[in-house]
Amino acid sequence: MERNASSRALLSKIKDLTASLVKEISEGKSPSVCIHKFRNYCTDPNSNCLCSSDLPKGQQVLTLTRQCHAYRIDVLLRVLVIVQKLLQENRHGSKRDIYYMHPSVFSEQSVVDRAINDICILLQCSRHNLNVVSVGNGLVMGWLQFLEAGRKFDCISCPTTAYTIPVHVEEVKDIVSVAKYILIVEKESVFQRLANDKFCNANRCIVITGRGYPDIPTRRFLRLLVEKLCLPVYCLVDCDPYGFDILTTYRFGSMQMAYDAKILRVPEVQWLGAFPSDFEKYNLPQQCLLPLTAEDKRRTETMLLRCYLQKEVPEWRLELELMLQKGVKFEIEAFSVHTLSFLSEQYIPSKIPKVEVLPGNNFKS
Template sequence: MGWIRFLEGGRKFDCINHPNTAHPIPVQVEEVKDIVSVADYILVVEKESVFEQLANDQFCNANRCIVITGRGYPDIPTRRFLRLLIEKLCLPTYCLVDCDPYGFNILTTYRFGSMQMAYDAKQLRCPEVYWLGVYPSESVKYCLPQKCFLPLTAEDKKKAEALLNRCYLQREVPRWRLELELMLQRGVKFEIEALSVHSLSFLSKEYITSKIQGGVHI
């Protein structure tokens, strides 16, 4: 959804007149052409539930942006479509994921590509992606209550430790590494929806907009 219009295989997808209308990610990305957009940025959200929450809050009516989701771990068409949008529109791109090792892995997949498809990384990775949130360090800033946290499982810890061994975290995004280390140190995780403890519309009306406008991303 968002401020975008394009053709795919002769079919027209137009969200500009109805920016909160959701369309499926094009499967045949190579057939996408004539992309037109008046958006200010692209927002990638990890989960469909958050995507739906933003749609319910009429997020794109109030913010000129394009919102896409891979519904969890992104498939190849989602990553290729995002790569195409960034190349054609040259817009700043932000990623919003859960504060857990699974969400962090999704974030790194968008920016650096997947380990399983390293051979095709150039066509799929998006090094322009910024991490908008949610960060482990934000749990204090936003006064999240204890009920919002879950303990990291043994599998979570194993995944986080494996992620820390990836050389690009230290070389290219050291602040990402620091946040992941903090997550392990605290031993807890929380979801994007935890921010709704303040109000149901806190995510769409305060968190996202204030961070983008204030340049608060890493």
């Protein structure tokens, strides 16, 4: 019933939007579309900004008088027609499905992605409200049970079995857990390492991976678990600029979807590792380290300018500066140089008791 009401409200907004465009054309005016602009960080060196708020930071006006704007409006309306049909028929489609409905017009996936974001801003909704879903969701295992659309997910009965995170997170209910904490790992290979080592059995936790940059259902599911279970949540990523970017995507949200940061970010996320200071602390040999590329350095320097690192987690910023200073990076799997199970038996357990008092980590037990 709630979903039907939401769909009806969105369909009404779509009708009003298209009606206003038709009215402008009928009156001999050049139609325009005003899209609010959002951001979840800036490069204000004094950190005197309002990026943490969910308010718009200006707007962009698209008109038919500019060719690039005309194309963007064309794409937006084509995608809007597809979304309207999905809502009317109560069906779901992926961003990739939408791309292949007009591949010659859309030219590349990013064009569709931007149109979907524009529509969400115009209709003041989240992407899942449009019945547009992600493909290739994350994985979860550990001490957890829940229902999704009547289907029972019983991870507790076998804590080392991986379950795909549900696409329709809004239908997840009856969450039950006896876990002590939630652990996010950047990639599937580390997730499988922990599964093989029966990490959840030994540590009574929930482990989640987004398989790299996390998709929307993974981020929404993580936020739901934290809200319902009130558990501390730790994140383990590669010691490189991409790993750090993934970490900040979980905690602060992404710039691309800054308009929806309020329902996607998980401010409780604490950085477990791997830290640039870890390669000396854990005696990683030189052959485990890789030099930062020119692109790595450029990316790191750009990330250092993000205002939230100065305002909220300055100690994270110090670690990032250390990475740049040392000029090296390494993967989580590098700890296997000691023993295959070093990560699950020594590294992570040694971090968990200490991480609650790590500067920049704000969870209070």
